[in-house]
Amino acid sequence: MKRAALAVLGAYVGVLGAFVHRHVWRLHGVDWPWGLVLVVVATYAVVLAAERVMPVGGAWFGLGWGIVLLAQQFSPGGSNLVSSDWLGWSFTLGSLGAIVVGVVRTPRLGQ
Numbered sequence: 001m002k003r004a005a006l007a008v009l010g011a012y013v014g015v016l017g018a019f020v021h022r023h024v025w026r027l028h029g030v031d032w033p034w035g036l037v038l039v040v041v042a043t044y045a046v047v048l049a050a051e052r053v054m055p056v057g058g059a060w061f062g063l064g065w066g067i068v069l070l071a072q073q074f075s076p077g078g079s080n081l082v083s084s085d086w087l088g089w090s091f092t093l094g095s096l097g098a099i100v101v102g103v104v105r106t107p108r109l110g111q
Contacts, residue, residue: 007061010060011068013064014068017091020038023038039095046061
């Protein structure tokens with residue numbers, strides 16, 4: 001049951017991230033991608049929390065997150081949420097990197 005809940009949580013964070021990562025703040029002609037930073041940091045924080053719930057909880061979270069990303073790509077109309085620009089690629093690679101670092105870096109000895 002915990003595994004399914006963590007996968008659903010990963011899917012939820014993936015959907016929210018797809019909506020939020022495109023938010024920018026314009027200051028003096030420069031776009032500051034606050035949504036992208038928020039999504040990557042929040043993804044990393046939730047992966048660390050998932051690792052505390054169960055030893056490979058971050059991997060189950062990542063599975064749910066990845067399913068959402070794949071579902072967007074294989075939808076009939078294509079994905080309008082995650083574009084193939086620098087924000088879209090930064091969201092995808094940054095969040096995947098946060099998931100991988102959170103899963104690999106968490107110590108499991110003594111659990």
